[in-house]
Amino acid sequence: MTDVILEKVGKTYPNGFHAIPSVDLSIEEGEFIVLVGPSGCGKSTLLRMVAGLESISTGELRIRGERMNDKEPADRDIAMVFQNYALYPHMTVYNNMAYGLKNRGMAKELIAEKVTDVATMLGLTELLQRKPRQLSGGQRQRVAMGRAMVRDPKVFLFDEPLSNLDAKLRVQMRVEIRQLQRKLGTTTLYVTHDQVEAMTLADRLVVLNKGKAEQIGTPMDLYNKPATPFVAAFIGSPSMNLLGANLTEQGIKVSDALTLPLSHRHRGSIVWGIRPEHLAVSDEQNADFALRIQAVESLGAETLIHGKIDTASGDGEPMVVRLSGPHLPDINSVMWLTAPAQHWHLFDAMTQQRL
């Protein structure tokens, strides 16, 4: 059953700025959708439009078939977890969680029951009488989630909820959020700029760029078949190597030093890409090209090698190679590499669409 539908939803600010031209998205019940993109891409604006904190300029938002455009945030049956948690500093944890229920006129006993249930689920029982300032970052985060959960809403909205936590806690909370969401089965819209977070949490991802949805799909769709160079560069770490090239009868001419054979009916400027993990070490005879090594980052389990395609003039295109295990090649030495054709990504340079 389709739960949330965004139909040609757009946002224009009073000063004329088109923050979001038009986004279409339909979300299934229980689905975990992550909106991801660089800062300023409009992902938070989109979320806040769903929340009712920003007005919708054009298009329509429907939740369970009901038009929501003009409804107050409190009447949309949604709950939101904010980046800075937005806990009421003068209220205890209990009252923070109970406030929304009280405002809805729920009976005291029922509120107590709900809050206790959620507190137990989140391990907050001991903290119910504390004020937010007496809590650690992770505990505050949990209270913010608890406040959303007691409402038992149709939709959860998360606005970069983990960005204020340290790296270790972030990983832990990420797992926890995913488990909770599975357990509760509540439709979720989650905003982040962190692509690792996006990949690990999402059923489906929406990659936003300048207010436009570049691609909507499962994490593996986006990794394997990015629709545009933007998505290709955004998903995956380190980023995909993307080089301007020319598609000719001989194949893909990346530079004077590198032409890759390919028969393709398309002609002209393209963007050729290959992920760092798909480049393979080879020998001089079988290699597609040589890389002049400039820097090596040893991470133990893997090694990242930064270099340039080796040319006489020394101005070849930069490339990153990701090898598993430790490697210690010399700086300035040459490394022979192959770029297997099944891992190529080709995009039209003009339309930026995948070929």
Next chain:
Amino acid sequence: MIENRPWLTFTSHATLLLGIALVALPVWMALVASTHPASAFGVGHIPLWFGDAGAATWGAVLFDKAGNGVDVPVWFMMLNSLIMALGITFGKIAISLLSAYAIVFFRFPLRGFCFWIIFMTLMLPVEVRIVPTFEVVANLGLLNSYTGLTLPLIASATATFLFRQCFLSIPGELVEAARMDGAGPWRFFFDILLPLSRTNIAALFVILFIYGWNQYLWPLLITTDDAYYTLVMSIKRMLSVTDGDIAWNQIMATTLLAMLPPVAVVIGMQQLFVKGLVDSEK
């Protein structure tokens, strides 16, 4: 401290003690004077050490009619002062909270204009436009009334600006969270905004209480009925007699009583007072 120079530390303490002594000197004199009978004050003579008429003077001042045309005792005028001070304080805080709330949390036409109207009151202290203000209050029939004593003084740009500043520092996400939790404007105001502003309110309370208690010119002008005399202004009426007849012991006791409540507030709530002073100048 970077270095420890005993003579410098000594000088510091000595200077401060001297400063405190000078600051306290007039109050000390007043205290001493209030313990002597009126007859102790004469040409070329004022007592410099405590006398034994203290209880009599203070008792007379507090409970007898103040004299010189003032037919109410000091305790009664203290009550009037308290009513006026609290009226001004609560009035100012209430209307400033509301107007700052409107200006910060709503968007409506002429918002900037309203802000400027309030700002203008900064440029129109009552002392400057005293005559026409008196006429307005007289026309409204508010002479000799508590309303007349308080209402004209409760519009306050300073308090409005202070609350505006305080409200602006409340994170927007908190407002959004409250809206998500189904809090409308009034619920938000009472459940979130007021509790979050309570230190600011308390600090302002201290400053405004002093302001209200110490009003002098305004009550002097609009009260001709003893029933509405406030203590600070009554000093002038008590002093307006021919030179030699001033009962200095009683005047001094009255003066001390008149300054006691605000001074007690400053000393007792020093932290809030300092905060209020600093905040209201931002």
Next chain:
Amino acid sequence: MTVTFPQKGLPWLLLLPQLLVTAVFFLWPAEQALEQAFYREDAFGLSREFVGLENFADLFSDPLYYQSLVTTLVFSFSVAIAGLSVALLLAVMADRIIRGKLAYQTLLIWPYAVAPALAGVLWWILFDPSMGPIALWLGAAGVEWNHYLDGNQAMILVVIASTWKQISYNFLFFLAGLQAVPRSLIEAAAIDGASPFKRFWTIVFPLLSPTTFFLLVVNLVYAFFETFGVIDATTKGGPGQSTTTLVYKVFDDGFVGLDLGGSAAQSVILMGIVGLMTVVQFRFIERKVQYS
């Protein structure tokens, strides 16, 4: 950008009390003053005629008005400079002290709470020519003190009483300013071999200049408008006109002299001065915000 509520009528309801009080007790009187400034009323208040700028012309040809202006300036700057110097000295001393700072602060700040009129009365008795101890000591030292007769002495009395009340305020702000001076700067100067005295004048005092300027403006405003009680309770503007400041003159001409047109014209001029001072103060505060 702050988050706002969508209601359109409610904000007007919220603003209503403030706007109403402002309109009735501020704008209306101000408008009345403006109007009266261009009229002259007969002694019984029965009729009035439009006289254009005549009230202002009279004012500016009246030597007493200029005298009052000079009195105001002398009074205000004396209060401001005396108050700032004493407070700065005390604040520097208090800043040096490690233990007992709060006790000293407590014992220095309470005069802020004393009403100006009461401050005037307290100092009056100390300087009373016939029995005030200070007046008697001065007499013994050969200085004949009688502020009832000597205009300069009357001025000194109101300056002392007004300054006494304001020291606490200046002290608090100077102390806060001093505590905001980074210790590392002073330590660096000490390592560079500057003596405590030199450190103060070359490092601390320049860094305090925003505070000092701010306090100068506040003190001038205070001396201009808030010292009415001091003057009224002690000298009543006298002897002669020697302590009649502009604000006192508005009151005196209006309520005692019953020259409503002249008083209104003075009100209008004063409003102009306050406006100017407010702008200066706000400009400065804008700058202060940028500093931090």
